[in-house]
Amino acid sequence: MSGESAVSGDQETRAAAGxxxxxxxxxxxxxxxxxxxxxxxxxxxxxxxxxxxxPGAWELIVVTGDAAAPAAADAAEPRIRLIRPGDTGSDTGSGDRRSGKGAALRAGVLASTGDRVLLMDPALSTPLDELTRLEEVLDQDARPGDGRPGDARPDDAHGAHGAHPGPGPAVVLGRSRNRLVRTLGIPGIPGFRADTCAFALFDGDRARAAFGASTLDGPAIDAEVLRWIRRQGWQVAEVELPARRTATPKTATPNAPTPRIPTPRPDRRQALGELFRLNAGGLAVALAFLALSFYVFQGLWTDLDGAYLADALQDQNQWEWFVGVTTDNITHLRNPLFTLSQGMPDGVNLMANATMLGLNIPLIPVTLLFGETVTFALVLTLGMAASAWTWYWLIRRRFVRGRWAAAAGGALAAFAPPMVSHANGHPNFVVLFMIPLIIDRALRLCEGHREGRSVTRDGVLLGLFATYQIFIGEEPLLIAALGMLVFCFAYLVVAPRRALEAARPLGSGLLVALGVCLPLVAVPLYWQFFGPQSYHSVLHGDNAGNSPRALIEFASRSLFGDPETAGKLSLNTTEQNAFYGWPLLAFGVVVCVWLWRSKAVRALALTGFAALLLSLGPWVPVPRTEIVLPGPWRLMIKLPLFESVIEGRVAMVCAPILGILLALALDRIRRLPAREARTLGLLGVAAALIPVLPLPLTVRDRAPVPAFITSGDWKGYVKDGEALVPVPLPDPGQADALHWQVEADFGFRLAGGYFNGPWGPDRVGIYGATPRHLSNLLRDVRYGGQPPEITDSWRLQARQDLEYWKAGAVVLPFQDRDTELRDLITGLLGRDPEQVRDAWVWRVGPP
Structure with a gap:
């Protein structure tokens, strides 16, 4: 609804009413x-x-509270008019009986004719002296938002989406009162501001357009109108005002009581209902994302006690252990950044592992009540849904208007094949709901030079967001920062003037963000990089980059996927970091060509292309040939932090880029004039998406915990400070013993383990504890190797290794090749074991 049409219709209504x-x-x-x-x-x-x-300097419109009461104008002062909610501006005609703050404001604004509209609360608690400050802000010049990084809608250059060409913001809000009161708003409804527009100055045409488009009759109309204004791309400015005071009329007799008509308190039930109605669409999208997430993890939820993600390798055991050790450390008031629970005697630097303290600490009550597996399943399920919702929020805020187009983009960003692959056991690469918030805050900083935003406030929030993301997942933040940096360079290429204008506020905001973030993370990061069991880089091998074929093939858990093909082209089932499929990549190329006029689309295309190139790694084999070419990752492989990144994961940057392109395409297709063109476009979208639709993750039966552990019999063999030595020792290939420890409430320590720790004098990062002769021997025999001839040197080495681990007992559960293993350990230790329930046990610690 345009402001001009609102004014025209208002004149006709007023003329008809006399x-x-x-x-x-x-x-x-x-x-x-x-x-x-x-x-x-x-x-x-x-x-x-x-x-x-x-006569045209001003007008005062007072809306009576009773729609049935007569309204009249003061004949002596024609500039003051009294109206009822049903007199003008109502889409139900003059017989409308609707009442409430929303109905009154809508009627008053639509009855107005001013170039500007000032809203005041009934108590007149903000003096009109403050109007001058609002007018100064509304007088500020503003330019159209064509091509800025934070507004990538491809049609904005042509004035689409309701962009208003006039100067100044659409509305200036006079902020006053105590901040706590403003935040609480309606009593009992935290987060709802009941007085957002209690003292606000609008551009007249925009005010009539916004209130004419409103539908709510109660206090939530403030939120509805401001949301509608922001979605037009119009600016909303704020001015801090002094604390409100009750104004004494100049004509009042001193010391005489001033009659007041009490302002009714907002109806809590009505406000809740309106808030639900206002956000019903967003809630529906959130429920759809939650349903999709439960669909992906349905196998895990159907049997939380016995199900194990089949493609998780040992990562589910590891992450449930992270949940348990965090809970154990916090509840026993121990250092949450370190533990001796595994990796004896050196321990584990938890900050240098994907412990996700930002989630595991708040979820301690859930872990204590329901166990580590429930927390693991909740983090994965709610994390994927929340990530989809924040991507949806960012896409709708920055790129498209259509709710369901943005929802489709958010779903692709969060449930793309690489994300589903990591959902097998890498929650840190699934729970990404902070990344869109960080991106949005960075874009707000870019807009600071144009919209009068507070660089300090946005910088502080960016610093807090980044701090929290560090405690959720550092590597995803690093990869996201790399993607944003590439986007900045790409935008500098396609829109140099806009990029340079944004550079100063962005740089200032980043300095503020660093000033906030670094003090908060200084101690944890120092512990991570210089504390006990810290390391400098992680060895991933030579094939950590993506094969070029992996970019166009389908992942194991995609609808068209072939597990055998995907397995040959990836590190493992949790590291299928590309596999977007050729139809989806082709669709992305077509959308980029179609919307190439948009500078933001061009920058996104360049960013995605660069991410795919980087993900190929330092050396790129040419398929079906013996040729190996140098890759662009060679320039980054020795850089600090990046030396520990699995380069194939950089391709995950393309998931939100493809989600944004999908949303833009759906939004444009929806507005195509020809029905045949819309149908063809939707068929193209379906052809791109159907092959990569996610399948539910498969599960298997979890390996049972030995009764020797669950019964508590281990307590008679392992003393405080000693380690239990499972056979074979836990490592990245087999870490079921970590689950034993979880089931025993961390009552004993473990030799060996599955974690990231240092190896050798250079402290290079490896997966698992530093191997010992005895651990290698037990592993070899367990998986088919022939036991060696037992000699005195082997016995001596076994005693030294057990002493190094501070072993209290060696435990051999009943398993394949347990006869060979039992004979081997008996020969090494020189005595027979005890059979305790379903395990052979050798007590090896001091008596």
Whole structure:
């Protein structure tokens, strides 16, 4: 609804109702409730002094609270009009009986004719002296938002989406009151501000357009109108005002009581209902994402006690152990950054592992009540849904209007094949809901030079967001930062003037963010990089980059996927970091060509292309040949931090890029004039998406925990400070013993383990504890190797290794080749074991 049409329709309605038409008016003041005579006098005097006494200088519109009560105009002062909610502006006609703050404001604004519209609360608690400050902000020049990094809608350069060409923001909000009161808003409804527009100055045409598009009749109309304004790309400015005070009318007799019409308290039930109605679409999208996430993890939820993600390798055991050790450390008031629970005697630097303290610490009550597996399943399920929702929020805020187009983009960003692959056991690469918030805050900084945003405030929030993301997942943040950096360079290429304008506020905001973030993470990061069991880089092998074929093939858990093919082209089932499939990549190319006029789309295309190139690794084999070419990752492989990154994961940057392109395409297809073109476009979208639709993750039966552990019999063999030595020792290939420890409430320590730790004098990062002769021997025999001839040197080495681990007992559960293993250990230790329930046990610690 345009402002001009709103004014035209308003004139016709007013003419039909027989009200007086005053012509052009400078300022319309709308009060959504009756005002005592003394206050009307004071208002009239102030408006005369501020705006002038001419017939078109100002008008005051007072909306009566009762739609059935008669409304009248003061014949002596035609600039003051009393109206009922049903007199004008109602889409139900003059017989409308709707009431409430929303109905009153809508009626008052639509009855106005001013170039500007001022809204005041019925108590007139903000003095009109503050109007000058709002006018100064509304007078500021503003330019159209074509091509800026934060507004990538491809049609904006042509004035689409309701972009208003006029100067100044659409509305200036006068912020006052105590911040806590503003935050609480309606009593009992945290987060709802009941007085957002209690003292606000609007551009007149925009105000009538916004309130004409509103539907709510109660207090939530403030949120509805401001949301509608922001979605037009119009600016909303804020001015801090002094604490509100009750104004005494100039004509009042000193010491005489001033009659007041009490302002009704907001109806809590009505506000809740309106908030639900206002957010019903977003809630529906959230529920759809949650349903999709439960669909992916349905196998895990159907049997939380016995199901194990079949493609998780040992990562589910590891991450459940992270949940348990965090809970154990915090509840026993121990250092959450370190533990001796595994990796004896050196321990584990938890900050240098994907411990996700930012989630595991808040979820300690869930872990204590329901166990580590429930927490693991909740983090994965809610994390993927929350990530989809924040991507949806960012896409709708920055790129498209259509709710379901943005929802499709958010779903692709969060449930793309690489994300589903990592969902097998890498929650740190699934729970990405902070990344869109960080991106949005960075874009707000880019807009600071144009929209008068507070660089300090946005920088502080960016620093807090980044801090929290560090405690959720550092590597995803690093990869996201790399993607944003590439986007900045790409935008500098396609829109140098805009990029350079944004550089100064962005740089200032980043300095503020660093000033906030670094003090908060200084101690944890120092512990991570210089504390006990820290390391400098992680060895991933020579094939950590993506094969070029992996970019166009389908992942194991995609609808068209072939597990055998995907397995040959990836590190393992949790590291299928590309596998977007050729139809989806082809679709992305077509959308980029179609929307190439948009600078943001060009920058996104360059960013995605660069990410795919980097993900190929330092050496790129040419398929079906013996040729190996140097890759661009060679330039980064020795850089600090990046030397520990699995380069194939950089391709995950393309998931949100493809999600944004999908949303843009759906939004444009929806607006195509020809039905045949819309049908063809939707068929193209379906052809791109159907092959990569996610399948539910498969599960298997979890390996049972030995009764020797669950019964507590281990307590008679392992003393405090000693380690239990499982056979074989836990390592990245087999870490079921970590689950034993979880089931035993971390009552014993473990030799060996599955974690990231240092190896050798150079402290290079490896997976698992540093291997010993005995651990290698037991592993070899367990998986088919022939036991060696037992010699004195082997016995000596076994005793040294057990002493090194501070072993209290060696435990051999009943398993394949347990006879060979039992004979081997008996020969090494020189004595027979005890059979305790379903395990052979050798007590090896001091008596």
């Amino acid at each position: 009200t007086r038409w005053l012509g052009a008016v400078g300022l319309s003041v709308v009060v959504p409730a009756p005002v005592p005579e003394q206050d009307l006098t004071a208002l009239r005097e102030h408006l005369d002094a501020h705006c002038g006494t001419g």
